[in-house]
Amino acid sequence: MFTAADFIPKTYSSTIENGNFEWSAPSNIALVKYWGKKDNQIPANPSVSFTLNNCKTITKLAFEKKESKDAFSFDLLFEGKPKEDFKPKIRKFLERIEEYLPFLKDYHFTIDTHNTFPHSSGIASSASGMAALAMNFMSLEKKLNPEMTDDYFYQKASFLARLGSGSACRSVKGNVVVWGNQANIEGSSDLFGVEFPYAIHENFHNYQDTILLVDKGEKQVSSTVGHDLMHNHPYAYSRFAQAHENLDKLIAIFESGNIEEFIKVVESEALTLHAMMMTSMPYFILMKPNTLQIINAIWKFRAETKTPVCFTLDAGANVHVLYPENVSKKVLQFIKNELVGFCQNGQYICDEIGEGSQLIIDN
Known part of the structure; x- marks a missing residue:
């Protein structure tokens, strides 16, 4: 190395x-x-x-x-x-x-x-x-x-x-x-x-990510400032330990293909990230009301249909909807029927797992 x-x-x-x-x-x-x-x-x-x-x-x-x-x-x-x-x-x-x-x-x-x-x-x-x-x-x-x-x-x-x-x-x-x-x-x-x-189990091959554009404006607090606020954060030590534990869990999850456990780790991580923002000093919230509406709609849909769909968030209001390729048709219909209304101008982007950087021109 x-x-x-x-x-x-x-x-x-x-x-x-x-x-x-x-x-x-x-x-x-x-x-x-x-x-x-x-x-x-x-x-x-x-x-x-x-x-x-x-x-x-x-x-x-x-x-x-x-x-x-x-x-x-x-x-x-x-x-x-x-x-x-x-x-x-x-x-x-x-x-x-x-x-x-x-x-x-x-x-x-x-x-x-x-x-x-x-x-x-x-x-x-x-x-x-x-x-x-x-x-x-x-x-x-x-x-x-x-x-x-x-x-x-x-x-x-x-x-x-x-x-x-x-x-x-x-x-x-x-x-x-x-x-x-x-x-x-x-x-x-x-x-x-x-x-x-x-x-990595085949369940996670070609995993889909539909990005719901809840708020396209500039964030009130930059990620750089947010990272800095972890230096004296009251829960920093516990959070760092939790990240190590969850990464260990994902090693086993990726091997077994256990999507139910994958969902627990991924959603918990997303909410913990925003919990760190809300409990820093100064505190701040990057989620928007429509972010929460989407999260609750995903939980309701998953409970009622048993479809293995979940969410994650980055340091902002947008929601990444994650799901296996074999339920794409069902999830995309759900997004169109129930979630698009929470997106700014109805905008969302369909994406999936890729392979990394690609050389286009060498001249």
């Missing part, structure tokens, strides 16, 4: 003057939530997520060598238009990763990015965005160091993505990804995400 020091290159064996790459990277939805972090984007507890397939960021990176090497130089386009208000976040990311990619000041970059999901849909794009950018930078480093192994390439990409957005490290590779040290998961690390290394 690689350490942070392993990701600092000593020399490069090749040179390249210019070129471009394009990568897609998906969003992901955590089943066991990460909430709270230490310095350098290290998680306070481990997490595990489903990698999505349809909700992704596509980023093209064009690069050209420049004469002056004393500063970062880049242009940023979002959906084809200059996006100046995104630039400080990208500059901060470059500052964090320069130690690991010492060529960054050698080039002028043009970063052209867009999302496959609607802008301002309330779906967090930082994970997919930072993962896509990290993949592009790693493609450039691989040109400078052609001997690089695939294992090194993907683990370093996840490591770099984490420095831009913690959950981005789970958007690089694999359909089920673990991030954070967990004693019972071989190869797990605080430094990067790893593919879940054990058996």
Whole structure:
């Protein structure tokens, strides 16, 4: 397993003057939530997520060598238009990763990015965005160091993505990804995400995620602020212990295919995440009245029909409806009949488990 020091290159064996790459990277939805972090984007507890397939960021990176090497130089386009208000976040990311990619000041970059999901849909794009950018930078480093192994390439990409957005490290590779040290998961690390290394029952293959867009507005409290509020949280220690326990439970659940137990863990994790927000100081609530209406409707539908459908939440008001592929028709009819009315402008997105980042252009 690689350490942070392993990701600092000593020399490069090749040179390249210019070129471009394009990568897609998906969003992901955590089943066991990460909430709270230490310095350098290290998680306070481990997490595990489903990698999505349809909700992704596509980023093209064009690069050209420049004469002056004393500063970062880049242009940023979002959906084809200059996006100046995104630039400080990208500059901060470059500052964090320069130690690991010492060529960054050698080039002028043009970063052209867009999302496959609607802008301002309330779906967090930082994970997919930072993962896509990290993949592009790693493609450039691989040109400078052609001997690089695939294992090194993907683990370093996840490591770099984490420095831009913690959950981005789970958007690089694999359909089920673990991030954070967990004693019972071989190869797990605080430094990067790893593919879940054990058996996953066919019940969880092609799992579906329909995202109900309850509130597309900007969150009142950012995730960064929320994470910071865990430092002196009265329930932090218990919460971190609970995350380890639930991740252990999921190892057995994924192997056995026990969807009933899966539902218990996933829904409990979602509600615990929001309980941490409501019991921090200052306290805050990101759920909306319609979020609760949807949750209650899902519980009622599940009890009455015995359909194995459940919900999870990220740090916002939107609801991720999770269910096996073999009940898709029934669940989608339920969503159309009973849940769409709780969505802003009736909007929802159908997604499913995917495979991670994909290279589109290598030129």
